[in-house]
Amino acid sequence: MSQSAQSNPIPSPPVALALIQGRSPVARLAAATTMVLLLSSCSLLLGSGSERDTAADADIGEQSSETAAVEDAPTIREADFAALQWREAVNEYYVTPAEDDGLQTVTIGEQIAYTDVDGDGHDDALVPLQITDGNWFEQIWYIWTWDPQSEAPVQVESPVAREARCGDAVREVGAEGSAFVISEALRIQGDQSLDCASEGPIEITRHVTLDDGWPVLTGGLTGDGGICPQPNGTDAMFPVGDSDLRVAPYDDASPVTEPVPDAFDEVEDVWSHLWLYREHWMLVHLGYYDQDVTGGYIPCAWVYLAEDTRPVPHAPYQEG
Helix, strand or coil: CCHHHHHCCCCCHHHHHHHHHCCCHHHHHHHHHHHHHHHHHHHHHHHHHHHHHHHHHHHHHHHHHHHHHHHHCCCHHHCCHHHCCEEECCCCEEECHHHCCCCCEEEECCCCEEECCCCCCCCEEEEEEEEEECCEEEEEEEEEEEECCCCEEEECCCCCEEEECCCCEEEEEEEECCEEEEEEEECECCCCCCCCCCCCCEEEEEEEEEECCEEEEECCCCCECCCCCECCCCCCCEECCCCCEECCCCCCCCECCCCCCCEEEECCCHHHCHHHCECCEEEEEEECCCCCCCCCCCCEEEEECCCCCCCCCCCCCECC
8 A cells, every 4th residue: 555545545434424524615625526436436445346256156166067067968788788789799780678579688797897998088888798698608808988979888899808608718807097907718719628617727906998989909018909819828939020019900009018028919700700800901829939928828919910811700799
């Protein structure tokens, strides 16, 4: 505050009246006019503060409404996956579990995990489709991302994990950071030595996220994040050399990096597992000769084929 303001404070109404009464008519008129102007200024100042308070309250109310709208917006955690159409790649059909009346019983399994794997700020889900038929049982896990515009889940094409009677076992699924965590006991392709009650010898916990919409490995291991059939060893593999190994079957997919594999070989029996087939891309196993990085698990990746002469025995994914 300035010195002039300090030496000439605004008089209170009683004091101002006393000052007016002790002066000449002209002086009293001038003093009265001054007091009216001062009181009017105070009134304007108080009015301006009230308007600012009203505007601030309106801003707070608008922000609260926007926050409530975001909190009330639907998320993937409320989705009814049984009411959605699934593109089931392993059995090669489309199915809506809630409407299915086929010979098999198709339902949604219980082990569902949630986290944001595509980095858009919205949770995604890892959901099992459970299929039973008499003594037969299998569960196949797919990632569903959340589309905030349509407020609906969107299925990721490639299956991420599978367990089945007399086959691989999925012990647990969960989430950690921006990845789904899948603990499995896997069998070796073609090994008939185990009975149906026994779990496979290859124990692995995989961390799976998305690379441009495709499941990929993360958390210290790079490669394809989908189902990877396990071969019997890596002795027959070829040196990597100049081969360009990718984590997903498309040109812009990330390369396989740390740890760098030493060898690779084509995944066998793709023709009976058509979800593993992509035109011009060959699914391969990765070998690590001098590195114990996988605990016995052999990851998969993709190699581009400029000329793909491999036959496709039939057209998959028929509408059903």
